[in-house]
Amino acid sequence: MSFLAPLALILSALAIPIIILYMLRLRRREVQVSSIFLWQQIVRDREANAPWQKLRRNLLLLLQLLILFALVLSLARPYIEVPTVTTGRIALLIDASASMNATDVSPSRFEVAKQQAYNIIDTLTPTDTLALIRVAGAPEMIENYTNDWVQLRDAISRLEPSKATADWNAALTLAAAGAAGSDKFTIILVSDGGLPADLASSYGEVRFIPIGTANSNVAITALSPGVDPVKGAQIYSRLTNYGSQPADVIFSLNLDGQLFKALPYTVPANGSTDVLVSNLPAEFHRVQAQISRPANSTVPDFLSLDDSAWATFDPVAQQQAIIFSPGGNRFLEEGLNSFPEWRVTTGDTTTGLPTRTFDLYVFDGWLPPQLPDANMLIIDPPSDTRLFSVGAATQQTKLTNIASDDPRVRYVRFNDVNIRQFKLITAGTWADALISAEGGPLLLAGSVDTRRIAVLSFALRDSDLPLKIAWPILLANLTTWYRQPRALSLDSSVQPGQAVAIQPISESTVVRVSRPDGATSTFDVNANQPLIVYADTPMAGIYTVEVYRGSDVVQSEAFAVNLFDPEESDIAVRTPIFGSTPITAAAQEEVGQREFWPIIAVLALLILMLEWWVYHRRLQAPRIGTLPRRPFARRS
Numbered sequence: 001m002s003f004l005a006p007l008a009l010i011l012s013a014l015a016i017p018i019i020i021l022y023m024l025r026l027r028r029r030e031v032q033v034s035s036i037f038l039w040q041q042i043v044r045d046r047e048a049n050a051p052w053q054k055l056r057r058n059l060l061l062l063l064q065l066l067i068l069f070a071l072v073l074s075l076a077r078p079y080i081e082v083p084t085v086t087t088g089r090i091a092l093l094i095d096a097s098a099s100m101n102a103t104d105v106s107p108s109r110f111e112v113a114k115q116q117a118y119n120i121i122d123t124l125t126p127t128d129t130l131a132l133i134r135v136a137g138a139p140e141m142i143e144n145y146t147n148d149w150v151q152l153r154d155a156i157s158r159l160e161p162s163k164a165t166a167d168w169n170a171a172l173t174l175a176a177a178g179a180a181g182s183d184k185f186t187i188i189l190v191s192d193g194g195l196p197a198d199l200a201s202s203y204g205e206v207r208f209i210p211i212g213t214a215n216s217n218v219a220i221t222a223l224s225p226g227v228d229p230v231k232g233a234q235i236y237s238r239l240t241n242y243g244s245q246p247a248d249v250i251f252s253l254n255l256d257g258q259l260f261k262a263l264p265y266t267v268p269a270n271g272s273t274d275v276l277v278s279n280l281p282a283e284f285h286r287v288q289a290q291i292s293r294p295a296n297s298t299v300p301d302f303l304s305l306d307d308s309a310w311a312t313f314d315p316v317a318q319q320q321a322i323i324f325s326p327g328g329n330r331f332l333e334e335g336l337n338s339f340p341e342w343r344v345t346t347g348d349t350t351t352g353l354p355t356r357t358f359d360l361y362v363f364d365g366w367l368p369p370q371l372p373d374a375n376m377l378i379i380d381p382p383s384d385t386r387l388f389s390v391g392a393a394t395q396q397t398k399l400t401n402i403a404s405d406d407p408r409v410r411y412v413r414f415n416d417v418n419i420r421q422f423k424l425i426t427a428g429t430w431a432d433a434l435i436s437a438e439g440g441p442l443l444l445a446g447s448v449d450t451r452r453i454a455v456l457s458f459a460l461r462d463s464d465l466p467l468k469i470a471w472p473i474l475l476a477n478l479t480t481w482y483r484q485p486r487a488l489s490l491d492s493s494v495q496p497g498q499a500v501a502i503q504p505i506s507e508s509t510v511v512r513v514s515r516p517d518g519a520t521s522t523f524d525v526n527a528n529q530p531l532i533v534y535a536d537t538p539m540a541g542i543y544t545v546e547v548y549r550g551s552d553v554v555q556s557e558a559f560a561v562n563l564f565d566p567e568e569s570d571i572a573v574r575t576p577i578f579g580s581t582p583i584t585a586a587a588q589e590e591v592g593q594r595e596f597w598p599i600i601a602v603l604a605l606l607i608l609m610l611e612w613w614v615y616h617r618r619l620q621a622p623r624i625g626t627l628p629r630r631p632f633a634r635r636s
Contacts, residue, residue: 063611070604086207088184089129089145091175092117094159095191095211096136097166098496098568102192104214104302110161113190113211120188121152131178132156135191137164137497137538139171145178163305163539164497165565168195176203189583193574194567201579208576208583215572216243216299218267219306221564223289224492225313228278233315237275237289241267242570247299249291251275255284264294286542286558287311306569310542310560311493319483322347322354325364331466332364332379335475342479360482365459375452375482380423380459387448388431388455391424396439408445408454408477409434412470419465422458431455445481447506450554452482486557487511487547493560499535502545505555506530510548516541516561537561 094117100110117132124130129145132155143155172187179185186205189195192212222238241247246269252262260280267273289309293301301307318340323332324347336344347354349366361372364379371385384390397419403409414435424440431446431453445454465471487502494500504511504525511523513534523532537543540561547555563569575582 059614060611063607063614067604067607067611070600070607074598074601074604086186086188086205087125087128088186089178089182090120091131091133091178091185091187092120093133093135093139093171093175093187093189093191094156095166095189095194096134096159096161097194098161098163098305098563098565099192099194099303099571100161100211101163101305102212102214102217102302102571104212104216104300104571108161109192109211110159113209114156114159116190116209116211117156118153121149121156124149131175133171133175134159135166135168135171136162138167139174141174162496163563165495165563165568166194168199172199172203172206179204189576191576192571193576194570195574195576196567197577199576199578201581203578206576206578206583210573210575212571212573214243214300214302215570216245216247216301217241217303217306217569217571218243218247218249218291218301219303219563219569220289220291220309221272221306221566221569223287223309223311223562225287225311227315231278233280233284233313235277235280235287235289235311237277237309238272239265239267239275239291240272240566240569241269242566242572243299244269245299247301248294248297250294252290252292253277254288254290255281256286257288285313287313303569303571305540306563308540309562309564310540312542312558312560314557318343319359319479321345321360321362322358323362323364324349324366324368325362326366329364329460331460331471332362335466335472336362336479338472339476339479341483360479373451377454377456377478377482379456380462381425381455381457387453388425388427388444391426391440393421393423394439395421396437397422398438399435400438401433401436403432403434406432406434408481409443409474410477412474412477413468414442414470417463417465417468417470419458419463421462425455425457427455445478450505450507454478454481484555487545487555488557488559490559493562493564494537495565496538496540496561496563497535498537498561499533500537500543500559502532502534504530504532504547508547508549508554512546512548514544514546515539516543 094113096110100108100113102109105112121130124147126147129147130143130152131141131145132143132152134140134142142159143152146152175187186207187203188207188209190209190211193208193210218239218241220237221240222236224237225233225235228234235253237251239249239251247267248264249267250262250264253260261277263275265273265275287310289311291307293299319342321336321342322345323329323336325332326349328346333344333346336342342360345358353361353368353372357372358374360375360377362377362379363381365382367378367381367383367385371387381388381390399415399417402412402414404412412435419437419442422437422439422442425444427444427446430448431444433441433444435441435443440457442457443454444457445452447453460466485503485505487504488500489503490500502511502513502523508525508530511525511532513521513523513536515536516539519536521534521536523534525532540563542558542560544556544558546553577583
């Protein structure tokens, strides 16, 4: 055993004044006597109070000397040389991804990884420095390069695993930045090896400490509801077995929180089983699938994070449109009926607007006395309204401009459309001129409050537009625009830690997102930058998005977060490959130092507590010899 600060041992000389104080101190005590015959004790007291006395055995003295010895030994920092993975400047990367929650080692892979990190820190030499990086959805520099043993251990004790996929490329890039200015730099990976296969070989010296022993795990790797044209709503799921033994599972399906079906399946080793559930209820919105093991199953499942999956189901609701056209308009009716998401009704111009509300009102050459508070497509308006004024007809129909970058007229070719005449429409700032001719706008569109309105300034019978390919494309663009815009544009579920873009509708004020655990985040909508990026998705489950206009909810949608990552669900320990070079398990080939001063310091504290207890109990060690007890001499 050696010492990092051997000069601290000189402080052991403090034992000398402690002993001298015990030899010099007076030991008087007051005693009441009933007879002057007892004054003969005075002589003995004077002998007892002599300045220099024979040092007697005293428990308090022994404990105080032990405390001094322990403190001096701690200050001297004793250590022994032990084998270690590496020395110098070290970047320690601890895998905190979802697979590190596996329990094939007790209590979990992540806790074992933390213990490995403790062992590395305990063998640091005074010239070593270490940075601690937690690798999860985004790498985190927990502690920058330091050799503060206490600070590093405290940082490790606070680490928790995540439920997301690890971003190893970003983590290794962050770690490699620490090599600048160092003569010896090493990256240590404490992981189960679930690294991507496209890692570069330019990160320097990398050493790998594997965590984990088994590969037994069955996961839900897909969950997707959909609509079959014949069979209606269906739910597809895939169960994948990453273990080397066939596994029996029970697949449970919950719809809107109620158990709908539970079926047994046997998933082959290193294979998968597809599940298709039909005959579903007419309406449901939230789906949860779970797998569990039968009571008699002997094949373990070491990772539970991928045993559940969620999905949202919001089939496109059919929109209701009504057409008002004196004498009828076959091009309008057949054009709108060609879109399956629209159901078209023909209105009667003689009776006016019905009491029933519609999603879209189409007025062709006719307008009611009062416009409805809804989306409208107005063709060849006959008179002025409070939204626009109608001027005289013009034959200056030569095309001058089309806003081809606007989604409402995207892919519309209008240069081959022939128009006999159109009316000059003058609208306010609410409308944009999407297609214009020499005489004025041919198509205007815009929003008034929550209504979306498009105005075509010519009659379809005065043009050959219905015979051109531009007509169905224009209708498709406009009907898409008329539909209630969605705040979320997601084709599938997202993974934990992945950001989601939220696009609230115009004039909304607040967006509130609720996580599966009930935590909420509130965002104020900025009219100049309405897009909101939400990245607080650390766990799997259903997230709810509510868009408010004042105190009213104007949009309510949900999205699902699922693991669905074979790199995490495949918990077999794998060797990382950098470039074309595999990184084998690190061996302890270098010499480190293991210090003992914290243990000795704790021992000193315990002795100090014992000394305090002894002092207050007035305990003492038995005296040496068999001298008779002196009744009036104070015991030492």
